[in-house]
Amino acid sequence: MVRELATIGIFQILMKKKELIPLATIVTIAGLGAICVSVYSLFKTAVILNRSRNPEPWENVDPTQPQKLLSINQQWKPIEELQKVRRLTK
DSSP: OHHHHHHSOHHHHHHHOGGGHHHHHHHHHHHHHHHHHHHHHHTSTTOOSOTTTOSOGGGGOOTTSOOSSSOSSOOOOOOHHHHHHHHHHO
8 A cells, every 4th residue: 555655646646535635735835834934034134144244133123114024003112221221331
């Protein structure tokens, strides 16, 4: 049985066992979705690919740009304590 399945292609298996078609479809869509989200996340500004070139990337984050995958009614206001600490450390 195992040898027979090894020589038969994926589409031939799906044509023989039609009950596997929804499962194969769902698994394929989930895999493609995971790949798409991973590639999308690589191009976001919060992801660091090279730490030696930019060890403190949070200093260069633009507060007017949303940093989340989905931001609803995002409003940025400076935090006074952080501004004081930033002025003291510079």
